[in-house]
Amino acid sequence: MDQKNIKKIVLAYSGGLDTSIIIPWLKEHYNNPEIIAVSGDVGQNDELEGLEEKAIKTGASKLYIADLTDEMVDEVIIPSLKMGASYEQYLLGTAFARPIIAKKLVEIAKAEGADAIAHGCTGKGNDQVRFELAIKRFAPDMPIIAPWREWDIKGRDEEIDYAEAHNVPLKISRETNYSKDKNLWHLSHEGLDLEDPANEPQYEKPGFLEMSVSPIAAPDKPTYVTIDFEKGVPVAVDGEKMKASDVIRKLNKLGGENGIGLLDIVENRLVGMKDRGVYETPGGTILYKAHQCLEMITIDKDTAHMKSKLAVDFADLVYNGKWFTPLREALSAFADKTQEHVTGSVKLKLYKGNMITASITSPESLYSEELVTFNESSYDQTNATGFINLWGLPDTVLALREQGKL
Template structure:
């Protein structure tokens, strides 16, 4: 990349530590180029976005776009992933992962509209997000130059970033003592760094200010909360009989889950770039949704589809985690998933209590559960003597194998 040709740069901007210092750094190192900041509103809350325009311009940006992506985020990314039951390494609900491709797409749209020469992001060279952003950019602007300061500058740590900010009079919301690396959106909040870098350290869930989306199970009420979620074709559409838009529904589930200490996960995950990383995640509403959706599938999907879909969910999660949202395989898997969701309609009642999600009933007009067949009482629809022939044929290979061993004296 010839720096002399970079006159205008679109920057993925959050106003956090990394992107706050990137604006002056770009101007210092790319010939005083114009910097257009883009903040994606994916539900991180007004507190994260308030004052961003003034801050961006004071640090050297020519303008700030705030892109409201909440509705698209939930409907086109979160719902698709929930329908797939996609969970990375059995614990991570992909909160950061599926937000990045959406943001990358919007960055490209703004960069093309502005006639920008490059797109810049603040992801570190150790993390997954650099891959997710850049694969998303390549999907829509394959020839667009990408600037990743963490792979260029001499700064080696977050402490050194704070030194740079202080030297350039850049205001920060954090201190060296509260300098967790966080990512927040409508789905989750992640915490990394500081004491969490040692997996031997217990997360300080009860420490004031650590949790932001809810409380610890110990601090949750002593009384259970019930909620009934209605799904249509695998998508949650109402809570306790009240139909809600996607954003409001997830927001209400976050409140219910957070109040009851739901959705805390302490994970040592395998990053795409080859290292293990420890993070603590708050995903209150998402944890409830995954549980409820899977519960409904238990009665609506046949055995073969249900079991095969579990493997699809694992692969879907891996693709999303690795930044491969805009790939033919992910799209093909989504098409398969959608075909399985045609009958995933019904109501799931759950009891939330001190970090636990307890099943309290499930119904569906498409339920494959037949009480007349499954009952322990007397029935006239299932002839138990039919099991004799079934077991004889099902166990025939095992019987032949055992007879052979006997014949050979083994």
């Protein structure tokens, strides 16, 4: 990359530690280019406060804040919910936002006539792949600058040193310097004491959890919630119709209050290393549970089993940054087909981090109480004799061979 030709850079900007110091670093090392900061509003709320002032103060010429929440929910989260996709239990919160943000970066870069796009992802993580694959999909010739793969800064302590030396304001301290990512769907925590899996997450420590409370601190009385679905899409909570993003907001509140959706895992990163993360996904965890419950009575066995297999492949695509690919689109088409009858209501009991199924109803149900009852029914039990004889015929023939009777 010829740095002399880089006159204008669009930067994926969150206002966190990494992107805060990248603005002055780019101006120092790329011959003082114009920096246009772009923040994707994906439901992180308070993190956007004061962002424009901060970006300009640290050297950006302007800041775009792109409202991407509904696009993320409708175009990425809902298709993934329909598929039931999770990666090693992780409900893909960070991965859901990246393709939508990257697509917007390209759109703004083209409109601004930018010479390059920059991001603050480290060379150790998954997000560098997610951003860059999406950028390549929409702007294959656009140069990409990843300072973490170029500079001599070795870690977050040195980043703070750089910020202090360049008068970059920070909301964190060295003691609270967790690496976090927040959007409407989740909040992730990495780093500090969490880097050692032997250390228990400090759920009760004030300020650690932001979307939830510890199950220990949750109410002693359960909370009931009912979610309505139409063709796999959540459309109402407790009888109140609302768009999907508002469903998530409502469930975030209810789930957070009851300690739902805390996950502590060591996952396998795309780049080959294992990583320990603590995730808060209160509303998403409720939605996944309710959706799975409704599918139990509305999807046939063969489809359900195939869907669970393909969900692993789908989750891999999302996690590995391959959202904008023909395979993902094909799997989404499959998922849409499976959801044609996933309509109904699920009532869950939320209690101290637990979700207890209270009720499942659907006008499209395949469950027949009359068939399965232990009382008298129309099912002819004598039919099972011939079925078992045919189903077990290969085993019978094997046994006859072993006994020399064939």
